[in-house]
Amino acid sequence: MNNESLHIYGPLFSPFVKTVILVCEEKGLNYTAGLTIKGEEVPFKSEQHLKLHPAGKVPILFHNDFMLCETVAICRYLDQVFPHTPMQPEDIYERALHDQWCSLLAGEFILPLIHNYLLEFAFPKGENGQVRMDKVKEAEPLLLNTLTKLNNELETGKTFGQSIFTIADALIIPILAYLHGLPHGAEHLKQFSYLQDYITKMLNQPSCVKLLK
Ligand SMILES: N[C@@H](CCC(=O)N[C@@H](CS)C(=O)NCC(=O)O)C(=O)O
Incomplete structure (x- = not known):
């Protein structure tokens, strides 16, 4: 180019x-x-x-x-x-399922995690710039629900972390890396073994080492 x-x-x-x-x-x-x-x-x-x-x-x-x-x-x-280094599966069904997960991540899963949970840590709105733990507590059920769904999908071994690094991986790993880097978030992640392994694997991907570590 x-x-x-x-x-x-x-x-x-x-x-x-x-x-x-x-x-x-x-x-x-x-x-x-x-x-x-x-x-x-x-x-x-x-x-x-x-x-x-x-x-x-x-x-x-x-x-x-x-x-x-x-x-x-x-x-x-x-x-x-830029079709070299393809980031979507070739098989028509695998691609359709990959599209499905891209929509789910961008439309349903990532924004609630940002708005209800992570933003409170990134831009705390409590007195003297403190994190409002009551808001964090309120956000926890949705956080845990979302992490459970992702963990279950990872357990199927069909969508994320496949032989190629996909757009779906690129969508979810930045938010998981934020969570993982936050002591409060890392504590929650401990309950989800597939997610933990996935995060470790993805964070060794050269692009993620450069951008997210
Ligand atoms: N549907 C958009 C969502 C992107 C998004 O929400 N970006 C956030 C920053 S991480 C933003 O622009 N927030 C401003 C707002 O919600 O008004 C996309 O997939 O690109």
Whole structure:
């Protein structure tokens, strides 16, 4: 991709931005990332940002003159345009199930974990910047429910952590790495042996070592 330009708009701490970066890393692409567009700062939720994403979210991909929103759409696009190092199964049924899990992760599982649990640790809103443990407690049932579902899916051995590192892996590992790095989250993860093994395996993947460790 000699004269091509590939830029990911969004803050580097965002798990969804990290997903797109992992895809670029896996494919060995040259890319830039951050809250800039064409070298100019564009603040999160600024008028300019809100004009670009219909729901005012990140990431947004800029590939030459083409712009694309929504993490899963971006990852599929990158996998199609840069097909070396494929990140989706070839078999039609396996691919359909992979698509299903990408939708489930992006639409159902990741956001509740961020909004109800992780954001309280990342940006504590209690007195003197303390984590509000009552809010954390409230979020725990949903956290445990989500982790149980992921652990059960891992037990089937069909979806995540297969012979190729997939878009589904790139979607879930940033959020699991955040949880794993948080003493409170790591404690919960101890009950889920398949998830623990999966996290250990994924965090040894070179792109994850570079971005998530
Ligand atoms: N549906 C979006 C979700 C992305 C998302 O929620 N990103 C967060 C940052 S991690 C965001 O932009 N939050 C701002 C907001 O919810 O208004 C996608 O899959 O790309």
